[in-house]
Every structure is written in structure tokens, then in C-alpha cells.
Amino acid sequence: MWTFLLPFAIAAASPVVVQQSPQQEVLGELEINGSSASKLHGRFLHITDIHLDPFYEPGTSPRKSCHRGKGAAGLLGAPGEGCDSPETLLNQTFDWIERNLRDEIDFIVWTGDSPRHDNDERHPRTEKQIEELNQAVVDKFLEVFGKKKDGGQYKPAIPIVPNIGNNDVMPHNIFEKGPNKWTRKLGKIWRPFIPEEQRHTFLQWGWFCTEVIPRKLAVVSLNTMYFYDSNAAVDGCASPSEPGYHHFEWLRVQLQLMRERGMKAILIGHVPPARSGKRRNWDESCWQKYTLWLHQYRDVVVGSMYGHMNLDHFIIQDSREVTIGEVPEEMPISRLDDDLNQTITVQSKFSYLSNLRKEWARLPSPPPGLKFGSNSEDLEGEKKKKKKKKKKKKNKKKQFLKKIGGPFAERYSVSLVSPSVLPRYYPTLRVFEYNITGLEHAVTWADSGPHVSMDSAWIQREADLSKKKPSGIPSPPSKSAPPGPAYSNQPLTLLNYVQYYANLTQIETGANQNDKPSAFEYDVEYHTHQDGIYHMRDLTMPSFFDLATRIAGNNPEVTYEHADVKKGKKKKKKKKKGSKDNKVWRAFLERAFVGFLNDDNLDGVE
Ligand SMILES: *[C@@H]1O[C@H](CO)[C@@H](O)[C@H](O)[C@H]1NC(C)=O
Numbered sequence: 001m002w003t004f005l006l007p008f009a010i011a012a013a014s015p016v017v018v019q020q021s022p023q024q025e026v027l028g029e030l031e032i033n034g035s036s037a038s039k040l041h042g043r044f045l046h047i048t049d050i051h052l053d054p055f056y057e058p059g060t061s062p063r064k065s066c067h068r069g070k071g072a073a074g075l076l077g078a079p080g081e082g083c084d085s086p087e088t089l090l091n092q093t094f095d096w097i098e099r100n101l102r103d104e105i106d107f108i109v110w111t112g113d114s115p116r117h118d119n120d121e122r123h124p125r126t127e128k129q130i131e132e133l134n135q136a137v138v139d140k141f142l143e144v145f146g147k148k149k150d151g152g153q154y155k156p157a158i159p160i161v162p163n164i165g166n167n168d169v170m171p172h173n174i175f176e177k178g179p180n181k182w183t184r185k186l187g188k189i190w191r192p193f194i195p196e197e198q199r200h201t202f203l204q205w206g207w208f209c210t211e212v213i214p215r216k217l218a219v220v221s222l223n224t225m226y227f228y229d230s231n232a233a234v235d236g237c238a239s240p241s242e243p244g245y246h247h248f249e250w251l252r253v254q255l256q257l258m259r260e261r262g263m264k265a266i267l268i269g270h271v272p273p274a275r276s277g278k279r280r281n282w283d284e285s286c287w288q289k290y291t292l293w294l295h296q297y298r299d300v301v302v303g304s305m306y307g308h309m310n311l312d313h314f315i316i317q318d319s320r321e322v323t324i325g326e327v328p329e330e331m332p333i334s335r336l337d338d339d340l341n342q343t344i345t346v347q348s349k350f351s352y353l354s355n356l357r358k359e360w361a362r363l364p365s366p367p368p369g370l371k372f373g374s375n376s377e378d379l380e381g382e383k384k385k386k387k388k389k390k391k392k393k394k395n396k397k398k399q400f401l402k403k404i405g406g407p408f409a410e411r412y413s414v415s416l417v418s419p420s421v422l423p424r425y426y427p428t429l430r431v432f433e434y435n436i437t438g439l440e441h442a443v444t445w446a447d448s449g450p451h452v453s454m455d456s457a458w459i460q461r462e463a464d465l466s467k468k469k470p471s472g473i474p475s476p477p478s479k480s481a482p483p484g485p486a487y488s489n490q491p492l493t494l495l496n497y498v499q500y501y502a503n504l505t506q507i508e509t510g511a512n513q514n515d516k517p518s519a520f521e522y523d524v525e526y527h528t529h530q531d532g533i534y535h536m537r538d539l540t541m542p543s544f545f546d547l548a549t550r551i552a553g554n555n556p557e558v559t560y561e562h563a564d565v566k567k568g569k570k571k572k573k574k575k576k577k578g579s580k581d582n583k584v585w586r587a588f589l590e591r592a593f594v595g596f597l598n599d600d601n602l603d604g605v606e
């Protein structure tokens with residue numbers, strides 16, 4: 001099983017020789033003893049933005065935060081309104097997870113914001129309440145995924161990786177350099193989920209990492225509060241006096257160590273690195289480092305996942321926009337926050353999405369006929385074609401590939417944003433599938449015992465790396481290293497995700513008609529691979545590049561081939577770009593709002 005890891009290890013820039021490390025022996029031993037071991041399922045859950053509200057009352061007015069008055073607040077929430085989530089929705093969601101996912105997933109990434117918003121003057125948030133609401137969600141996780149330890153305490157049966165959201169602290173958005181009150185409070189509440197050897201780091205800074213598949217895959221929980229433009233207590237990532245600066249130095253050490261250990265990493269955060277036109281979520285200096293780090297560690301990072309915006313979409317970072325050393329003047333900004341004013345929010349979200357589309361329209365266009373992403377084998381050898389045509393085509397192909405950073409589009413990286421459990425539109429959950437070829441016998445987190453810690457040789461290496469003076473730009477993968485899992489399908493590559501949603505309109509109508517709630521279910525909204533419109537081969541960068549260009553509508557041929565896969569037709573008509581004409585853009589737009597907005601809302605959004 002080491003056969004696939006060794007090329008990466010040898011390729012590592014560092015002099016550490018993995019073959020001689022004690023790691024292998026320990027692993028071998030674990031494997032022999034682990035015959036009754038649990039197996040990986042190749043699936044994990046992303047859950048985000050629960051926003052539990054103990055004051056929620058069904059039948060009250062959404063204009064009064066669903067706390068009072070008479071109105072349309074439903075049993076399970078008030079989709080499309082500014083209310084938070086009732087406990088019933090939390091309970092039903094975890095019941096559904098227990099029935100449908102509990103025994104099917106390997107780990108959970110949980111990207112923050114479990115407590116309610118500060119949306120009612122009569123019930124201002126308190127520190128105690130924020131802690132209790134976070135604890136309530138921890139209790140739910142342990143109820144469904146907990147195993148009783150000898151002492152009667154619960155411990156999770158699979159790794160659950162929490163992350164700090166801007167509403168997990170008080171006042172919201174404000175997070176001081178640690179250690180602080182909130183690293184202590186959350187460190188205590190999330191204790192079952194933070195590995196022993198990472199507790200010190202969490203208390204100090206509010207970030208940590210967990211080896212969700214020991215010695216193979218880690219989830220890095222970033223503290224995006226240090227990057228967040230709305231956090232007035234910090235100032236970006238450029239100055240060594242800022243926690244954001246230390247965050248990227250720590251991340252550099254972790255990713256370097258993982259490269260040397262032949263490991264891969266998933267990055268998670270609450271506030272996504274949204275940046276479009278003049279609008280952005282993160283301080284520019286943090287975005288710059290993030291984009292550069294993702295590029296330099298493109299052999300290590302499997303993917304990155306965020307919440308916060310309650311808007312299903314993805315973000316493409318272009319490494320050629322990195323200007324570290326020549327950071328541009330502060331640009332005027334308007335924030336992309338999800339505030340509670342729906343009138344403003346929906347309009348500003350339309351313009352944000354339209355802007356993304358405009359940017360994607362400027363991505364280099366593949367030459368006609370080149371199937372990219374959805375079928376990128378074609379890139380490596382189109383041998384069957386006639387010779388004359390071939391040469392011209394080959395040149396165009398070559399130019400195109402040069403522009404995008406080679407056949408794996410390594411110039412770019414992608415960040416995924418999942419919508420929320422909070423029914424800002426409809427409540428959602430996202431389940432990823434990843435490639436476990438060759439990991440059939442991997443030791444799972446559950447079987448690896450109470451300590452998943454590194455052996456002393458690697459701990460020493462980590463310490464050495466941390467002591468080294470930062471050289472500015474992290475080292476790239478070695479020239480001979482194969483493309484990473486975010487670029488080419490291999491073990492740990494994300495293959496697809498299923499977006500689940502609960503149609504509360506339908507569920508609540510059923511409840512009214514029969515005078516009892518119809519069974520609460522999350523249904524499939526779309527499946528990135530099986531879906532007739534997205535039809536993504538996998539979740540690698542080439543696949544996202546392909547999807548982005550189809551959304552932008554600058555390659556209508558490709559669009560139509562994909563759009564009609566389901567019907568078995570292949571229309572090759574060239575159509576005008578436009579909201580109604582481009583099915584992929586329209587699907588992207590509908591899905592951004594979890595199918596909640598109707599044609600009247602969406603027509604004309606271009
Ligand atoms: C939710 O579940 C908990 C037990 O996990 C229970 O104590 C509580 O009453 C339930 N709340 C509602 C509103 O059903």
C-alpha cells in the first residue's frame with residue numbers, strides 16, 4: 001500500500017527520507033493487529049450554519065424574528081425569512097443523519113455558526129447562551145455518533161472536526177488574538193473533537209488539525225476569523241504582529257510536514273475566501289497567502305470547504321493574481337456578509353453571482369472540440385484524429401494548456417461553499433464521496449487507539465520546521481511530483497457530492513393537510529456526477545474549470561452536450577448567452593438558493 005505514497009515522499013523537497021522513518025513499521029504493526037478493523041466508506045458529511053434559536057415559536061411573525069406576534073413561522077423554520085432554526089429542525093436533522101448517514105460516513109466537517117444571530121433587541125445574545133447553544137449541538141453529535149467510554153463519558157466514534165464561526169463568539173465577528181476567552185470556552189465545549197496533542201494549539205490560536213485517516217489524510221480547521229475583514233480586532237496576514245500571519249506560518253509547516261509524510265489535507269473554514277470585483281470577505285493579504293499556499297502545496301491539498309454565506313457555490317482562485325511583495329493599494333470594499341435583510345441580501349447575492357460568472361467568462365477558452373474536465377483523458381492523447389487537422393489543433397491545444405497551467409489546470413485552485421442547515425432558503429446537508437482505492441486496509445481513526453499522535457521523529461521535524469525563519473514563499477512540489485488529488489483522480493480525490501435539502505414548504509403543507517407533520521426527510525437536490533446538467537466527472541480542478549466555463553456560457557457547444565446528456569440528445573446549436581438560454585448558469589443560480597427562488601425571481605439575472 002506504500003507504493004502510491006512513495007513517489008510523493010521521494011518527491012518531497014526536504015531531505016527527510018521516508019523509507020527509513022519509523023512510521024512504516026508502526027503502521028505495519030497496526031495493520032496486522034487490525035484484522036477486525038472498521039473499514040472506510042469513502043464518504044464524509046459537511047454540515048454548516050445551524051443557528052439554533054431557543055426563542056423560536058411556530059406560528060409567530062417572521063418580522064419579529066419568529067419569536068412573537070402572529071404569523072407564518074413554521075414548525076421547522078421559516079424559509080426565505082430572517083429567522084433562525086427551531087430546535088425541532090435540529091432534532092429532525094440529526095434523526096435523519098442517524099437513519100441515513102451514521103454508518104456510511106468516515107468523518108464530519110462542521111464549519112461553525114451553531115448559535116442564533118443577534119436578531120432581537122428583546123433577547124440580546126449572552127455569552128452563556130452562545131456556549132449552551134454550541135453545547136446543544138455537540139450533545140447532538142455525541143447522541144448520534146458517540147460511543148460510551150469506560151468512565152461513562154461519550155467519545156465520538158468517528159472524527160468530527162469543528163471550526164469557529166463569526167457567530168460562535170461574542171460580540172459576533174470580533175475575535176482577538178489568542179489565547180482568549182473564546183479559545184478557552186470553545187476548547188472546552190469541543191474537547192471531545194480536538195485531538196489531545198492539538199489542544200494547546202487550539203487554546204493559543206483557535207485552529208488545529210486532525211488526522212481523520214491516520215497518516216493518510218488530515219483535516220485542517222482554519223480560524224478564518226483572523227482573515228475576516230469584518231473582524232475589527234485583527235488586521236490581515238502581512239504583519240508578524242498579526243495572528244493571521246502566524247496562521248499561514250503554521251499552515252506552511254503543517255502542509256510541508258504532510259508533504260514529507262506522504263499525507264494529504266482537506267482545509268475547512270467558516271468564512272469563505274469570496275472575492276469578486278470590489279467585494280470580498282477576507283483581508284486581501286490573507287487571500288494572497290491562501291492562494292499562494294494552495295498553489296505551492298497543490299500536491300498536498302485535496303480540497304477546501306466553507307460555510308457562512310448560506311449560498312451554494314464555488315470560488316476559483318487564480319495563482320496569477322498573487323502579487324506578494326507588491327501588495328496593491330487597499331481597495332474599496334463592500335462586504336459579502338449574509339445579513340438579515342432579505343431585500344438587500346438576495347439582490348446583492350444576485351450581483352455577486354453574476355460577477356463570478358463574468359469573471360469565469362474571462363477564463364481561457366478551450367479550442368472547439370476539446371473536451372476538458374468532464375473527459376480530460378482527451379487532453380493527454382487524441383490519437384485517433386487525422387494528421388493534418390491534428391497539427392493545427394495540437395498547437396491550439398498547447399497554447400490553451402499553457403494558459404491554464406497544464407493539463408490539470410494547476411494555475412487555479414477551488415474553494416467550495418456549502419449552504420446551511422439554517423433555512424435561509426431550505427435546510428441542506430452535503431455528503432462528499434472520495435476515492436479510497438488502495439486504502440482498503442488503512443487503519444481508521446477509530447481503530448488507531450486513543451492517540452493518533454506522530455512519532456518522535458516527525459514531532460522533531462515539525463519543531464525544526466517551525467523554528468526555521470519563514471522564507472516568504474513556500475516551496476513548490478518537486479518537478480517530478482505527479483499532480484495532486486485536487487487535480488487528477490487518485491486516492492483521496494473528491495469524486496462527487498450529493499446536496500441534500502428538505503423542502504419545508506412541502507413538509508409543512510403536508511402537515512397542515514393531514515393535521516400531522518409528514519415524515520421529515522432530506523431529499524437529493526442534485527448529485528454533481530449523476531446530474532444531467534453539471535455532470536462532473538469528479539471534483540478535480542479540471543472538472544470545476546469545465547463547469548465554470550459552461551456556467552459562463554462562453555462555450556455553448558460544450559454546454560449543450562452536457563445539458564442534454566439525460567435526454568440522450570446532442571444539440572449543437574449555438575445559442576446566445578443568457579440566463580434562460582444557458583441551462584448550466586440557470587441551474588447554478590437556482591442551486592445557489594437551494595431551489596427556493598422561483599422563475600419570477602431569477603428571470604433576468606444574467
Ligand atoms: C430535541 O431532542 C432532545 C433530546 O435529544 C429533547 O430533549 C428535546 O425535547 C427535543 N426538542 C424538541 C423540540 O423536539
Ligand SMILES: *[C@@H]1O[C@H](CO)[C@@H](O)[C@H](O)[C@H]1NC(C)=O
Nearest residue numbers: 063082340341342343344345
Ligand atoms: C432592508 O433594506 C431595504 C433597502 O435598504 C429597506 O428598505 C428595508 O426597510 C430593510 N428591511 C429591514 C427589515 O430592515
Ligand SMILES: *[C@@H]1O[C@H](CO)[C@@H](O)[C@H](O)[C@H]1NC(C)=O
Nearest residue numbers: 435436437489490491495538
Ligand atoms: C481512484 O483512483 C484510481 C487511480 O489511483 C483510479 O484508477 C480509480 O478509477 C479511481 N476511482 C474512482 C471511483 O474514480
Ligand SMILES: *[C@@H]1O[C@H](CO)[C@@H](O)[C@H](O)[C@H]1NC(C)=O
Nearest residue numbers: 503504505506509594595596
Ligand atoms: C417545494 O415544495 C413546493 C410545494 O410542494 C413545490 O411547489 C416546490 O416546487 C418545491 N421546491 C423544490 C425546490 O423542491
